[in-house]
Amino acid sequence: MANNHYDAIVIGSGISGGWAAKELTEKGLKVLMLERGKNIEHVKDYQNMHKETWDYPHRGRPTQAMKKDFPVLSRDYPLNEATFGMWANEQESPYIEKKRFDWYRGYHVGGRSLLWGRQSYRLNTEDFMANAKEGIAVDWPIRYEDIAPWYGYVERFAGISGNRDGLNVLPDGEFQPAMLLNCVEKDISARITKAFKGSRHLISGRTANMTEDKPEQGRTSCQYRNKCWLGCPFGGFFSTQSSTLPAAVKTGNLTLRPFSIVKEILYNKDKKRATGVSVIDAQTNEIYEFTSKIIFVNASSFNSTWLLMNSATDVWEGGLGSSSGELGHNVMDHHFRVGASATVEGFDDKYYYGRRPSGFYVPRFRNWGGDKRDYLRGFGYQGSASRQGWKRDVAEMGIGADLKDAISEPGPWQIGMTAFGEMLPEHSNRIYLDPNKTDKWGLPVLAMDVSIRENELRMRKDMQQDAIDMFEASGLTNVQGFEKEYYPGMGIHEMGTARMGRDPKTSVLNGYNQVWDALNVFVTDGACMTSASCVNPSLTYMALTARAASFAVDELKKGNL
Amino acid sequence: MKRRELLKMIVAATGTAFVGSNVLAYTVIPMVDSKDSGFSKDEIAFFNEVGESIIPRTDTPGAKDADVGSMIAILLADCYTPVQRKAFKDGIMSLKAKAKSQYTKGFLLLTPEQRLLLLSSLDEEANMYNKKMALAETQDSENGTAVPHYFSMIKQLVLFSFFSSELGATKVLRYVAIPGSYDGDFPYKKGDKAWAT
Numbered sequence: 206m207a208n209n210h211y212d213a214i215v216i217g218s219g220i221s222g223g224w225a226a227k228e229l230t231e232k233g234l235k236v237l238m239l240e241r242g243k244n245i246e247h248v249k250d251y252q253n254m255h256k257e258t259w260d261y262p263h264r265g266r267p268t269q270a271m272k273k274d275f276p277v278l279s280r281d282y283p284l285n286e287a288t289f290g291m292w293a294n295e296q297e298s299p300y301i302e303k304k305r306f307d308w309y310r311g312y313h314v315g316g317r318s319l320l321w322g323r324q325s326y327r328l329n330t331e332d333f334m335a336n337a338k339e340g341i342a343v344d345w346p347i348r349y350e351d352i353a354p355w356y357g358y359v360e361r362f363a364g365i366s367g368n369r370d371g372l373n374v375l376p377d378g379e380f381q382p383a384m385l386l387n388c389v390e391k392d393i394s395a396r397i398t399k400a401f402k403g404s405r406h407l408i409s410g411r412t413a414n415m416t417e418d419k420p421e422q423g424r425t426s427c428q429y430r431n432k433c434w435l436g437c438p439f440g441g442f443f444s445t446q447s448s449t450l451p452a453a454v455k456t457g458n459l460t461l462r463p464f465s466i467v468k469e470i471l472y473n474k475d476k477k478r479a480t481g482v483s484v485i486d487a488q489t490n491e492i493y494e495f496t497s498k499i500i501f502v503n504a505s506s507f508n509s510t511w512l513l514m515n516s517a518t519d520v521w522e523g524g525l526g527s528s529s530g531e532l533g534h535n536v537m538d539h540h541f542r543v544g545a546s547a548t549v550e551g552f553d554d555k556y557y558y559g560r561r562p563s564g565f566y567v568p569r570f571r572n573w574g575g576d577k578r579d580y581l582r583g584f585g586y587q588g589s590a591s592r593q594g595w596k597r598d599v600a601e602m603g604i605g606a607d608l609k610d611a612i613s614e615p616g617p618w619q620i621g622m623t624a625f626g627e628m629l630p631e632h633s634n635r636i637y638l639d640p641n642k643t644d645k646w647g648l649p650v651l652a653m654d655v656s657i658r659e660n661e662l663r664m665r666k667d668m669q670q671d672a673i674d675m676f677e678a679s680g681l682t683n684v685q686g687f688e689k690e691y692y693p694g695m696g697i698h699e700m701g702t703a704r705m706g707r708d709p710k711t712s713v714l715n716g717y718n719q720v721w722d723a724l725n726v727f728v729t730d731g732a733c734m735t736s737a738s739c740v741n742p743s744l745t746y747m748a749l750t751a752r753a754a755s756f757a758v759d760e761l762k763k764g765n766l
Numbered sequence: 767m768k769r770r771e772l773l774k775m776i777v778a779a780t781g782t783a784f785v786g787s788n789v790l791a792y793t794v795i796p797m798v799d800s801k802d803s804g805f806s807k808d809e810i811a812f813f814n815e816v817g818e819s820i821i822p823r824t825d826t827p828g829a830k831d832a833d834v835g836s837m838i839a840i841l842l843a844d845c846y847t848p849v850q851r852k853a854f855k856d857g858i859m860s861l862k863a864k865a866k867s868q869y870t871k872g873f874l875l876l877t878p879e880q881r882l883l884l885l886s887s888l889d890e891e892a893n894m895y896n897k898k899m900a901l902a903e904t905q906d907s908e909n910g911t912a913v914p915h916y917f918s919m920i921k922q923l924v925l926f927s928f929f930s931s932e933l934g935a936t937k938v939l940r941y942v943a944i945p946g947s948y949d950g951d952f953p954y955k956k957g958d959k960a961w962a963t
Contacts, residue, residue: 246791252792257932257943258963262798264837264930268844387950429945431963436792481774518774554955559948560963595929595939604820604921605882609828612925612939615960750820 211237211460211756214482214497214510216467219316221730221746222503223445223453224359228754229501230458230501234761237495238453239465241487241504242293242312245319247446253287257500261286281695288434291320297645306653307694311405314463316505317697318444320434322588323413323562327356327367327376331573336365336736339581342535342630343706345735346716349376355748362452363443363747364419366427367411375568375585375740376407381417383409384427384563389590389618390554394565400678403476405570410587411565413443413744420449425664429559442562449732464488468648469524470516472723473573478766479516479525479723485646499725499757499766504748506731507636510702511651513713513720513728514638526703526713526720526728533637535630535704536655537737539696542689543665545672546621549590549680556592564589567622567675569739580663581629581639584739586672588622619682624668627739629660630701634693655693665691698742700734718753725766727753800836802845812858815874817924827933829924831855837927850913854923857916861888876962886918892917935962 212234217227226238248254258264265286275295278284293310300308311317330349337344353376360378369377378444386394386409394407414427424440433442440447453459464487471480471494481496502509510533514524526532567586572578593616602608639652640727669686676684693699706712709721714733718721720726729750738745762766800810817829817838842851861884865873869880876884893916899914913919928934935941939962 208915252794255943257941258930258935259932262795263841263845264926266841266845269847270844279950286795287793289795384948385950390950429944429948554953556952556954557948557950558952558960559942559945560961561948561950592960594962595925599921599925600896603888604885606822609821609824609938613959614957615954760906 209237209495211495211497212761213237213499213501214239214495215501215503216289216313217241217316217503217505217509217730218391218445218450218461218502219311219505219730220318220321220445220743221323221750222316222501223318223449224747225501225503225727225729225749226453226459226461227449227756228751229758230453230456232754232758233456233458234758235458236453236460238459238461239464239467239482239484239495240314240316240461240463241385244314244461244463245436245446247440247451248438254432254435254438256287262762264479275679277307278309280307281288281309288320291434291656298650299642299644300650301583301639301642301652303652303654305692306328306655307692307697308653309694309697310508314461315445315450319446319741321413321435322697322741323433323442324566324741325360325367325411325744326566326585327378328352328738328740328745329374329376331374332736332738333495335582336630341736342706343580343708343711344633345737346705346707346712348461350515350554351716352745352748353751355752356744359744359751361498361746363413363448364415364417364424364427365411365413365443365744367734368409368723369528370406370478370568372406372453372568374565374570374573377580378411380411381415384412384414384416384561386565387547387557387590389552389620390565392552393549393552393590393620393681395566397675401570401675404574404576405567405675407565407567410563410566412517414562415441422451424448427562429561430560431560433562437644465493466646466648467504467512468515468646470502470723470726471496472517472520472525474517474520477723479726485648487646490646498761499727501728501750501754502732503727506699506702506734507651509728509730509732511638513703515649517723519645521722525723525726528713528722529709529713531632531704531706531711532713533702534632534635535701536636536653536693537628537630537698537700537734538655538693539625539698539737539739539741540628540657540661540665540691541623541625541696542691543668543687544586544588544621544623545676545684545686546619547671547676548683549618552618555618561589566621571664571671578663578667580660580667581662582660582664582739584624584625584626584664584668586622586624588620590620591619592616592618620676622672624665624672625696625741626661626664626668627737628657628693630704630736631658634701636702653694657691659695667736679700681730698731698737700731700737700742703728703732704735705733715757716748724760725757727757729753798840798844800839803836803839804842805839809858810839812874813838815881816861816885816920817928819885820921820924821876821928821934822878826938829928830932832928832931832933834924834927834931837931838923841923841927850919853913854919857920860916861885861920864888888917889921891915892921929962
């Protein structure tokens with residue numbers, strides 16, 4: 206049993222789990238990190254990292270057999286040959302779609318930190334106050350000032366590149382130099398600023414791709430291959446593997462155990478504390494118990510909540526944290542797949558060199574400042590400008606040498622952008638355990654019952670029209686709006702289900718991410734989000750995790766946990 | 767720092783104390799042989815000949831050099847639906863029949879000029895058909911339920927197979943595996959090739 210006791214257990218090894226392990230081990234705690242999937246060693250296991258399109262049997266395209274085996278993954282880009290095996294296997298780990306929900310999971314060491322989009326933005330002051338001001342859901346128990354220093358802390362370590370743009374709506378951080386806009390984006394940025402008199406901005410994306418080396422972490426700046434999703438041999442972008450895991454390993458305080466599915470948090474109802482976890486070995490199906498003083502739950506939003514639902518059910522039928530009536534509720538994502546594209550005339554003597562793994566960002570401008578709409582909250586745009594390649598419409602070019610010459614050269618400049626909108630927390634948007642279905646290990650599975658509502662649908666009209674307006678106001682031609690089908694989950698920004706709050710009767714977690722009913726259990730991934738903002742959420746999980754870890758160690762020292 | 771040294775350093779900086787075993791990450795999918803596609807050598811050679819009319823060898827390699835025929839066979843076999851595959855096969859038959867009826871000989875016996883003429887007329891026919899059916903040529907026909915004109919499928923497959931090949935990407939287009947930097951204001955003059963990706 207001696208070997209089964211640790212100071213802390215971290216459940217999950219993705220973006221937030223990696224941060225929890227790093228912070229806790231660096232503060233001297235002996236940490237066991239449990240990961241349900243296989244191990245992936247930095248660089249060594251990135252087996253496709255040097256592959257080119259022609260090195261894949263179908264040049265990267267999914268086969269009919271793959272589509273048949275992975276109908277959920279095949280709904281969008283996750284199903285391809287380059288990252289095959291990296292998105293969770295829906296056969297082994299099914300879920301129920303009461304309403305269509307696209308759930309893309311990373312069941313391996315590093316989780317989705319190896320597969321993420323890397324755009325990194327701070328929530329702003331209003332984001333933390335909007336619920337209270339508007340009477341939506343519950344108030345965040347923290348304010349921007351509480352998390353601001355932690356944003357800086359994680360930005361410095363993770364390596365976020367971006368400009369300090371001086372916009373209240375998108376607080377500046379401690380950045381490396383930005384990945385710059387290309388000449389066309391720069392020009393359109395100036396046109397938008399002028400046309401909208403400084404009320405709308407097109408800025409460089411802020412991304413967890415480095416523009417300066419971090420030799421102390423053994424990481425080199427981005428080499429502009431744009432192959433982040435194959436794993437980066439340079440450690441050019443932030444992942445568990447490139448950044449937090451090596452730091453945790455260096456302390457000598459970390460034990461990482463892959464293939465460890467945590468099925469239950471063990472709970473002592475007299476002490477109102479968790480005592481450890483029960484784990485199924487994913488390969489042998491053997492059950493192990495590990496004990497610890499504190500537990501960090503970082504299994505990804507829905508799986509963290511799934512674990513709470515499966516824990517302490519002898520005390521609360523709905524599981525640990527369910528006494529609030531909010532566990533599993535208030536699912537959020539970012540709704541998107543709507544925007545516009547246009548042709549940019551001129552710039553025929555301009556091109557670009559290198560494949561920038563980022564683009565531009567248009568921060569929220571709706572319901573901001575003096576603006577008032579018939580819906581709440583807002584959205585931001587992500588996009589880029591580029592010259593068309595050989596995939597452009599060649600219908601009119603005929604065939605033969607002329608066609609070959611024509612499409613071997615770059616086409617006109619195009620610009621496109623997609624809006625990412627805030628989704629309101631809605632009690633009836635929920636996940637719950639389905640009693641009738643189990644996964645490969647006999648564990649109950651989640652059912653998803655989530656949809657976007659009137660507020661999102663109204664916002665989507667602006668999300669398209671504002672993009673059209675901005676391109677038209679910039680004098681672009683062939684401006685075309687688009688709206689494709691969106692289903693919750695497609696944003697791969699699932700949030701909520703164990704929200705933070707000020708009152709144990711209406712929230713699952715307190716202001717330091719502690720489960721109200723078990724103060725030595727911390728949930729610091731997307732599950733904790735009280736509202737969604739419209740910016741990409743991962744940076745916020747990092748900051749909340751570092752903050753909670755620091756608090757947890759202080760509390761341990763004080764003997765409070 | 768040289769790249770090789772750098773890689774060594776990165777590997778040295780990690781390494782973890784592990785419990786539990788290791789299995790493959792990033793599943794490596796084995797390459798496929800066109801022999802397993804169900805298409806014969808002759809059929810693949812025919813695809814290459816049609817491909818060469820669409821993307822001929824000029825001062826740079828063409829479709830045949832890149833063996834687009836094998837790739838087309840593999841994609842048809844594995845990535846296309848039976849409906850699409852049948853439409854393609856029927857299309858090839860129809861193309862062959864057209865050659866016979868217009869020139870009284872098989873496609874492979876036609877001169878390059880005759881082939882170009884024949885296929886150009888099919889290309890126009892396809893454009894008209896697709897317009898009528900409101901099918902964009904660039905549409906991903908894999909996922910569509912509607913099948914575009916067969917010559918559009920042929921053209922799409924040739925272009926994709928060619929420009930995603932090593933020869934197409936590196937000798938006809940430009941490709942730098944590790945750019946190392948980004949320049950968003952890079953000079954361009956007419957005749958410079960496009961980046962492959």
